[in-house]
Amino acid sequence: MTGAIQPDLAMAASLFDALGRATRQGRGIVRDSYGEGEQAAHDIVRAAAAGMALEITLDAIGNLFMTLPGKDRSAPRIIVGSHLDSVPQGGNYDGAAGVVAGLCALSGLRRAGVVPDYDLSVMAIRAEESAWFDVAYLGSGGAFGLLDPGCLAIARSDNGVSLEATLRERGFDPQPIRARRRLLDPGGLRAYLELHIEQGPTLVARGLPAAVVSGIRGCKRFRNARCVGEYAHSGAVSRPHRHDAVAATVALLHHMETVWLQHEERGEDLVLTTGELFTDPGMHGPSKVAGETRFVLDIRALSAATMESVAAEARAAAARIADAYRVRFDLGATSDSPPAVLDERLRARLMSLLDHPFQMASGAGHDAAVFAKVGVPSAMIFVRNEHGSHNPDEGMALEDFAVGARALLALLLDFPL
Amino acid sequence: MTGAIQPDLAMAASLFDALGRATRQGRGIVRDSYGEGEQAAHDIVRAAAAGMALEITLDAIGNLFMTLPGKDRSAPRIIVGSHLDSVPQGGNYDGAAGVVAGLCALSGLRRAGVVPDYDLSVMAIRAEESAWFDVAYLGSGGAFGLLDPGCLAIARSDNGVSLEATLRERGFDPQPIRARRRLLDPGGLRAYLELHIEQGPTLVARGLPAAVVSGIRGCKRFRNARCVGEYAHSGAVSRPHRHDAVAATVALLHHMETVWLQHEERGEDLVLTTGELFTDPGMHGPSKVAGETRFVLDIRALSAATMESVAAEARAAAARIADAYRVRFDLGATSDSPPAVLDERLRARLMSLLDHPFQMASGAGHDAAVFAKVGVPSAMIFVRNEHGSHNPDEGMALEDFAVGARALLALLLDFPL
Numbered sequence: 014m015t016g017a018i019q020p021d022l023a024m025a026a027s028l029f030d031a032l033g034r035a036t037r038q039g040r041g042i043v044r045d046s047y048g049e050g051e052q053a054a055h056d057i058v059r060a061a062a063a064g065m066a067l068e069i070t071l072d073a074i075g076n077l078f079m080t081l082p083g084k085d086r087s088a089p090r091i092i093v094g095s096h097l098d099s100v101p102q103g104g105n106y107d108g109a110a111g112v113v114a115g116l117c118a119l120s121g122l123r124r125a126g127v128v129p130d131y132d133l134s135v136m137a138i139r140a141e142e143s144a145w146f147d148v149a150y151l152g153s154g155g156a157f158g159l160l161d162p163g164c165l166a167i168a169r170s171d172n173g174v175s176l177e178a179t180l181r182e183r184g185f186d187p188q189p190i191r192a193r194r195r196l197l198d199p200g201g202l203r204a205y206l207e208l209h210i211e212q213g214p215t216l217v218a219r220g221l222p223a224a225v226v227s228g229i230r231g232c233k234r235f236r237n238a239r240c241v242g243e244y245a246h247s248g249a250v251s252r253p254h255r256h257d258a259v260a261a262t263v264a265l266l267h268h269m270e271t272v273w274l275q276h277e278e279r280g281e282d283l284v285l286t287t288g289e290l291f292t293d294p295g296m297h298g299p300s301k302v303a304g305e306t307r308f309v310l311d312i313r314a315l316s317a318a319t320m321e322s323v324a325a326e327a328r329a330a331a332a333r334i335a336d337a338y339r340v341r342f343d344l345g346a347t348s349d350s351p352p353a354v355l356d357e358r359l360r361a362r363l364m365s366l367l368d369h370p371f372q373m374a375s376g377a378g379h380d381a382a383v384f385a386k387v388g389v390p391s392a393m394i395f396v397r398n399e400h401g402s403h404n405p406d407e408g409m410a411l412e413d414f415a416v417g418a419r420a421l422l423a424l425l426l427d428f429p430l
Numbered sequence: 431m432t433g434a435i436q437p438d439l440a441m442a443a444s445l446f447d448a449l450g451r452a453t454r455q456g457r458g459i460v461r462d463s464y465g466e467g468e469q470a471a472h473d474i475v476r477a478a479a480a481g482m483a484l485e486i487t488l489d490a491i492g493n494l495f496m497t498l499p500g501k502d503r504s505a506p507r508i509i510v511g512s513h514l515d516s517v518p519q520g521g522n523y524d525g526a527a528g529v530v531a532g533l534c535a536l537s538g539l540r541r542a543g544v545v546p547d548y549d550l551s552v553m554a555i556r557a558e559e560s561a562w563f564d565v566a567y568l569g570s571g572g573a574f575g576l577l578d579p580g581c582l583a584i585a586r587s588d589n590g591v592s593l594e595a596t597l598r599e600r601g602f603d604p605q606p607i608r609a610r611r612r613l614l615d616p617g618g619l620r621a622y623l624e625l626h627i628e629q630g631p632t633l634v635a636r637g638l639p640a641a642v643v644s645g646i647r648g649c650k651r652f653r654n655a656r657c658v659g660e661y662a663h664s665g666a667v668s669r670p671h672r673h674d675a676v677a678a679t680v681a682l683l684h685h686m687e688t689v690w691l692q693h694e695e696r697g698e699d700l701v702l703t704t705g706e707l708f709t710d711p712g713m714h715g716p717s718k719v720a721g722e723t724r725f726v727l728d729i730r731a732l733s734a735a736t737m738e739s740v741a742a743e744a745r746a747a748a749a750r751i752a753d754a755y756r757v758r759f760d761l762g763a764t765s766d767s768p769p770a771v772l773d774e775r776l777r778a779r780l781m782s783l784l785d786h787p788f789q790m791a792s793g794a795g796h797d798a799a800v801f802a803k804v805g806v807p808s809a810m811i812f813v814r815n816e817h818g819s820h821n822p823d824e825g826m827a828l829e830d831f832a833v834g835a836r837a838l839l840a841l842l843l844d845f846p847l
Contacts, residue, residue, distance in 0.1 A: 248793025286664035376665025
């Protein structure tokens with residue numbers, strides 16, 4: 014295979030255009046998981062795959078495989094994939110860009126007459142977003158038999174129809190999910206590659222078209238943290254006699270910010286967020302010392318050890334601050350999702366393929382995390398995107414997409430590494 | 431007059447007992463402003479005053495004066511007073527202790543056969559608590575023509591009956607309030623003295639039975655402060671790109687605590703409280719950077735200049751922090767009540783009358799602030815009290831009350847200073 018082969022960007026442009034036209038409702042994109050919007054997107058990419066004579070198959074739960082057959086059909090294959098669903102009133106690129114990138118890479122290979130040594134499949138994954146059934150990765154998790162069968166009973170957030178009924182309605186089979194049966198054998202996969210828009214502003218800020226994803230952050234979250242002090246008259250109780258839950262919570266969160274800054278200085282990946290914080294509306298008052306706060310502390314990092322040590326530091330700091338402020342912290346249990354390790358060799362190769370090599374962590378989850386979890390060497394490319402994701406204003410320029418798609422195709426042409 | 435004369439503590443004990451029995455409902459005391467509970471308390475103290483042959487008068491809005499006539503009836507008199515109403519489910523001492531202290535001082539004088547040079551009046555003030563009509567100091571403010579006549583339309587918080595209708599129902603006259611007419615001439619008052627339970631834990635913590643009140647803190651309150659950032663994915667947006675309203679608010683409140691500590695170190699009276707703080711429950715989420723917070727910043731100090739400078743510092747810090755965190759603070763206007771200056775000579779004299787002289791600020795407001803505002807030399811004595819005030823567990827020991835009542839009587843015997 015040679016470097017002169019290029020992704021089919023004209024096809025990419027027309028696919029983005031068709032996807033947007035078919036699934037826009039008002040300002041935003043609606044490709045409801047296992048719903049009409051997602052199906053419309055599947056129909057569009059399937060037609061494109063048929064147009065270039067790819068082999069088309071569907072698994073029991075609706076994941077769509079569009080394959081350029083290789084010389085050795087039994088050899089482990091490469092999957093290039095992403096999802097085609099969107100959040101309600103989402104944008105045109107979150108998920109779809111990865112499927113389109115795979116198709117326009119295979120189209121480039123087809124037009125160049127390349128027959129790869131082994132199969133190259135584009136996988137249009139179902140239902141990655143948790144917005145509809147309150148569970149993420151239904152498609153990729155289901156493909157590897159990883160879903161809790163209880164998810165079949167979950168009602169779709171807008172129409173109340175269960176996942177099971179929804180699957181049946183579309184002609185799919187809930188049985189493999191119920192039996193936790195694998196539809197895809199990780200051993201049959203050489204690699205999983207995913208291109209995705211960046212969901213944050215880093216590439217825009219750095220003026221870079223694309224990046225290699227270093228890993229997908231895990232999350233360790235104190236979901237129901239609480240500080241309990243004592244309500245008191247704000248004027249009549251002096252500082253040394255207060256049990257001020259707000260002051261103590263402020264002290265804890267301020268301390269955790271300094272912990273974050275120390276990690277930043279050492280170059281250790283970490284993000285800390287308190288997105289919910291509130292006094293009790295039934296008890297608080299403008300002239301009362303607050304007797305209680307509730308808050309979330311969301312810890313994300315590429316390293317499980319970092320998350321563990323930051324959580325331990327939060328607990329230790331809470332104990333110190335509780336003493337100093339005469340309050341009690343009850344941080345509660347954490348809900349944990351482990352970080353996903355992306356393949357080091359694939360990342361290094363992708364870095365060498367970028368004119369401006371840059372590596373960054375993904376803070377949001379992706380199907381790639383599921384593939385990495387079952388041991389498939391996985392890699393991701395981020396493409397610059399304006400205005401974040403999960404909103405109608407997602408803005409990915411085709412030139413930036415082209416940079417990512419070229420790196421993806423070059424990586425495919427390079428295999429085996 | 432001589433120092434051998436003592437307050438009538440037996441009367442005090444029996445009055446506290448009678449007040450508690452007449453106005454307890456369940457665990458707590460209910461002496462509703464201009465309601466049956468307050469009236470029952472008025473009836474009890476009036477009967478006691480009648481029993482010692484004090485001269486009894488009532489002003490148009492129900493304030494009760496119980497006077498030991500002096501030799502010169504036209505000379506400026508001294509008023510010893512406090513209020514007889516309570517919050518719903520309050521305690522037996524908040525307010526009542528001051529009226530009882532006045533009566534047992536006059537009883538001591540009566541029993542000793544003392545005829546003072548000028549009138550000494552105990553004033554049982556109406557409706558000091560804002561719990562019932564959402565306005566504090568209705569009785570004392572009304573006596574000096576200071577009330578906004580609009581207050582007559584305010585509905586009582588529990589039964590919805592307007593203040594005007596409530597006054598008429600009790601046989602009082604709302605007209606002076608409507609006309610902002612004075613019922614009491616500040617020029618005819620030599621001094622106003624008020625004994626009150628401490629509403630905080632300072633005297634308990636210091637092991638002191640009583641204190642001289644140095645002044646009544648004013649309040650400058652940012653009632654509707656707001657920080658506006660941008661909602662974002664907690665994992666995908668790194669620190670330098672965030673507009674995190676919680677992080678910025680934490681930074682501001684942490685800074686204000688250091689400002690408070692600096693004032694404490696310099697011995698400058700100040701309390702700072704954020705009793706309400708919350709992200710938007712309709713918009714926040716555990717994996718979202720918070721795009722908005724709302725909070726209160728309550729600044730109280732004995733010095734108006736201190737409150738002004740702390741408020742200015744809050745605004746300046748908010749501007750700096752807004753820049754650093756890429757958010758916008760809208761602190762809004764402050765609602766202000768000025769500090770009350772208590773008379774320096776009276777305070778010095780009271781200090782000299784305590785075995786363990788101690789002076790402390792009052793953080794809560796009192797009728798004394800109204801008398802001080804119209805230029806009457808005013809002083810206050812705090813008596814140690816367990817469990818704070820405005821709750822059924824107010825706990826004042828009679829021995830501590832006796833220390834305060836003796837100082838009060840000694841001050842009366844000392845006049846003119």
